Amino acid sequence: MSKIVERTLDFIELFAAERRPLSLSDISRLLGIPASSCHDVLRALVARGYLYEMGPRAGFYPTVRLLNLAKIISEHDPILVRAELLMRKIRDTIDESVSLAKGSKNSATYLLVLEPSHPLRFIVNAGSQVRSLHATSAGKAYLGSLPSDQFEGWLKAAKLTPMTANTIRSKEALRSDIETSKRRGYFLNRAESVEDATTVSSLFRWHGADYIVTIAGPTSRMGAKLDQAIKLVTDACKTLGEGGAR
Numbered sequence: 001m002s003k004i005v006e007r008t009l010d011f012i013e014l015f016a017a018e019r020r021p022l023s024l025s026d027i028s029r030l031l032g033i034p035a036s037s038c039h040d041v042l043r044a045l046v047a048r049g050y051l052y053e054m055g056p057r058a059g060f061y062p063t064v065r066l067l068n069l070a071k072i073i074s075e076h077d078p079i080l081v082r083a084e085l086l087m088r089k090i091r092d093t094i095d096e097s098v099s100l101a102k103g104s105k106n107s108a109t110y111l112l113v114l115e116p117s118h119p120l121r122f123i124v125n126a127g128s129q130v131r132s133l134h135a136t137s138a139g140k141a142y143l144g145s146l147p148s149d150q151f152e153g154w155l156k157a158a159k160l161t162p163m164t165a166n167t168i169r170s171k172e173a174l175r176s177d178i179e180t181s182k183r184r185g186y187f188l189n190r191a192e193s194v195e196d197a198t199t200v201s202s203l204f205r206w207h208g209a210d211y212i213v214t215i216a217g218p219t220s221r222m223g224a225k226l227d228q229a230i231k232l233v234t235d236a237c238k239t240l241g242e243g244g245a246r
Contacts, residue, residue, distance in 0.1 A: 007033070007041050011051075012066070021059030079211065080112060083240055087114055087213070090232050094225055096217035097122050101130055101138055103210035108142040122197050122216045130212075134174055135163045137189040137201035138214045144182045145203055145210040151178070166191045185234050191219060198222035202233040204241035213237055 010031055015022065018030070024042060028035040042060065045051040051060045074080060083100055091098040091114040101108040108130040115123055124130075133139030133154075143151055160169050168174045181187040189199040199216040213236050215229040216222075222229065 004041065007031075007037070008045070011038075011041055011045060012062070015062050021054050021061045023057070023059045026059065079206065082206070083211075084112060086236055086239060087112060090213075090215065090236060091116065094215060094229060094232060096215050096222065096225070096229070099124060099138070099214045099216070101142075101212040101214070103142050103145050103212065107133065108138060108210075108212055116217070118217075118221070122194065122199070122218070132161070132163055132193050134158065134160045135167045135189065135193040137187040137199040137216075138212050140178055140181060140187040140189070141201040141203050141212045141214075142210075144178050144187060145212075163193045164191055164195050168192065185237075186230050196220060198226065200226065200229045200233055202237040204237035206241065211237075211240070213240075 011027065014027065014030055018026075022030070024035055024038055027038050027042065031038070042051065046053065046060070049063055049065045052063050053060050079100070079102070087098050087100055095116045095118065097116055098114045099110055100112040101110045110124050110126050110128055110130070113124055113126050130136060130138045130142060133143055143154065146154065155171050155175065158171070160167070160171065160174065162169055168177060178187075186200055186202045189197070189201075191197055193199075196219045197216065198219045199214055199222075201212050201214040204211050204213070213233045215233055217225070
């Protein structure tokens with residue numbers, strides 16, 4: 001990736017992380033790059049209306065231009081237009097975290113994350129990648145979407161790092177788990193990535209790409225809801241898949 005592109009994105013993420021006005025010297029210090037390297041990016045963002053200077057030596061802060069553009073973009077994202085209403089219905093029905101991810105070459109990226117009403121929740125961030133492919137239901141679903149030769153290539157090189165006492169550590173056991181999950185139509189994670197977390201995922205294909213719907217919550221709540229969660233994710237994927245309602 002171009003260095004100037006990376007630095008521009010670093011600026012945006014830095015303001016989100018800091019949540020306060022930042023001076024040129026603040027940005028330079030926090031990003032660990034020379035002030036001279038920050039100056040051009042800063043001035044370009046100001047000139048394009050993405051940042052404004054609050055006052056002499058008062059620092060810079062983002063305008064709502066970025067928010068407005070992001071809102072327009074998200075409102076016209078074809079997969080979110082297709083899936084968001086159903087995903088919100090699932091979240092409201094089961095009141096647990098619900099997410100949508102898209103498979104890519106090496107992993108899957110979360111596109112939409114909906115939070116439950118409970119203060120104790122398991123949340124990932126939209127834009128982040130599915131982690132620990134061998135230990136999460138979304139990760140297993142991604143692996144289950146791969147052609148057999150690609151899966152075997154991944155498995156050969158994989159290090160099944162234990163996340164909890166329940167993490168699958170045997171490659172044969174993981175292969176069996178993936179094959180069983182594909183046959184039944186859903187993938188499970190029972191405290192394999194985080195203690196007291198249960199997640200269930202299913203897959204659908206749209207426009208030649210694979211997408212993953214996941215419901216996640218504490219095992220203490222999900223235990224009694226597991227059958228319901230399985231039905232919700234599998235029914236959603238049937239609806240959203242290429243053979244489902246349009």
